[in-house]
Amino acid sequence: MPRALRHALLVLVPVVAAAALLPFLYSNQLLLFNFVVFLTLAQGVNVIYGFTGYLPFGYAGFFGTGAYGFSLAVIHLHMTPLPALAAGALAALLLGLLLTPLLRLSGAYFAIANLAASLAVFQIVSNPNLEDITKGPYGISLSGVFSPNLSYGTAVAFMALTLGLVVYLRNSRFGLSLQAIREDAISAGMAGINVVRGRVIAWLLSALIAGLIGGVFAWYVSVFYPETVFSPDFSIFAIVFALFGGIATITGPILGVVILYGIYNTIGISTPQYFQLIYGLLIVGLVLFLPNGLVSLFRRWGIDVP
Amino acid sequence: MLEYTLLAGLLFGLYFSLVGLGLNLTFGVMRIVNLAHGDFLMLGAFAAFWLFNLAGVNPLVSVFLILAAFAVLGLPLYYLFVPRLLTAKDPEMLSIILFFGLSQVIEALTTIAFGTSERSIPGNVLGSGPVKLLGQSFPAAWIVSGIASGLAVLGIYLYLYRTRIGYLTRAVMVHREEALATGIDVHRVSAIAFGIGLALAATAGVFAPFMLGSVTPAMGVDINITSFAVIVVGSLGNPLGTVLGGIVYGISLMFMQSYFSSWANLLPYLLLIFILLVRPSGLLGRQVRRA
Secondary structure, three states, X not given: OOHXXXXXXXXXXXXXXXXXXXXXXXXXXXXXXXXXXXXXHHHHHHHHHHHHOOOOOOOHHHXXXXXXXXXXXXXXXXXXXXXXXXXXHHHHHHHHHHOHHHHHOOHHHHHHHHHHHHHHHHHHHOOHHHHHHHOHHHOEEOHHHOOHHHHHHHHXXXXXXXXXXHHHHHHOHHHHHHHXXXXXXXXXXXXXXXXXXXXXXXXXXXXXXXXXXXXHHHHHHOEEOHHXXXXXXXXXXXXXXXXXXXXOOOHHHHHHXXXXXXXXXXXXXXXXXXXXXXXXXXXXXXXXXXXXXXXHHHHHOOOOOO | OHHHHHHXXXXXXXXXXXXXXXXXXXXXXXXXXXXXXXXXXXXXXXXXXXXXXXXXXXXXXXXXHHHHHHHHHHHHHHHHHHHHHHOOOOHHHHHHHHHHHHHHHHHHHHHHHHOOOOEOOOHHHHOOOEEEEOOEEEEHHHHHHHHHHHHHHHHHHHHHHHXXXXXXXXXXXXXXXXXXXXXXXXXXXXXXXXXXXXXXXXXXXXXXXXXXXXXXXXXXXXXXXXXHHHHHHHOOOOOOHHHHHHHHHHHHHHHHHHHOHHHHHHHHHHHHHHHHHHOOOOOOOHHXXXX
């Protein structure tokens, strides 16, 4: 059995099945929806950070752009949800294209510039002068298209696509070439890999993932403020979840989301500052003692993890 | 109006130089990004607030206590985190995440201890009434904060260029491995630089209630972005370039506030992206650095 198929059967199918079937057993659909959103975002971060090494500190910018692209298409162009999702994804993709010059920056410079870019988009969207277009800081209300079950299903579908993409990257020449670029761009270029093309594709794919799931998020919650969808928490949670589990793997980000977001939902809602404390300590401990994530523990014991 | 904007920009510019200076010194010496910089600034502001409210200590006095306390705090923090971090494969990237974790810890502990309400110190404790400067009048607190920031920057200049340990610090900034090979105790030099970085952040924090408005545990993130904008404009890794960056930033901020006030919040982000794309080495490229 080819490795990609085995990975898909071992990881993708069970996760997607669980996400699709759990709403029938468990009534808190919003919680499950948030899990699906973070599973998708963590894998989106994995695509760009795990495989190419660019740390997208402003990843929420794409998420928010997707959410606003969707909402504005519904409000101004009176689109139905599915074409509006495409509009949101297109908006995120355009933002990604606009930001491709940032890929010239390396290391910390890229992370900072990306954060600044996402905050700039937030400032523009939430500016009261643009109230006629974006509703400014007063938020969006989409009661006309509200449909929790359909949007939940769409979110699961997008998560499945994203997982499929990561399975592909983990098992393909293209994914391998991205990792080669991450390790040493000059040697990779010498070996005949098109460095710029590889990076740009990974960057746009991760922007597209965030834009799609951002649009679904807007559709599902249907009432939100700019701070909600551009919240740096989305970037940071997604990065930490991916890193905690182990980047450049399929299971790592999933483990990270299930464990950390699970803890968040047990104690984080009632006492956010205690969660913040635990979360901060976990990050510090992780970087110092387990910089390659939980999955690296299994590797150390000789178990191959997809 | 124009003179006022320019002068206010200069005062704020000096202050913003101080805000960014500690971060830049740490980056220059250790090549790590202290993403908890804004949170140390916040802690300095809280220390000044409590010393003023409980013991009635004037911020101009407490600044010395706070400065010393944070410099001392920096040494154990350095040895706890940095040597281990520097052995990793990509210290620069991991440092962002590590210090982000630390900033979360600080923010959470401050919130647990003090709650989320906003605090401020009345501006008149730094001197009462408006002060005339070249025909324009400014709040006395601005002038005092600007002068104090200028003095702190001058202190760093003297440290780097007029003391032996500063000379060694510059050697580490130019080339860490060669400095090590020459027999410089790189960890000691770096630990001191880290302590000074924290002390500078806390000093900027003491004046934050006067220059930035009220203080909350969550203010660190915005401070970080501002600091990055300032030091990237100057040039990352060159502490004295920070002064240029701070002044460019301060003056452009004042111009935005005077003439395009509703878009002023966009400035740090756009300036940052613009400089990074056009001239990633900052206005003073590394070749200008006399080190």
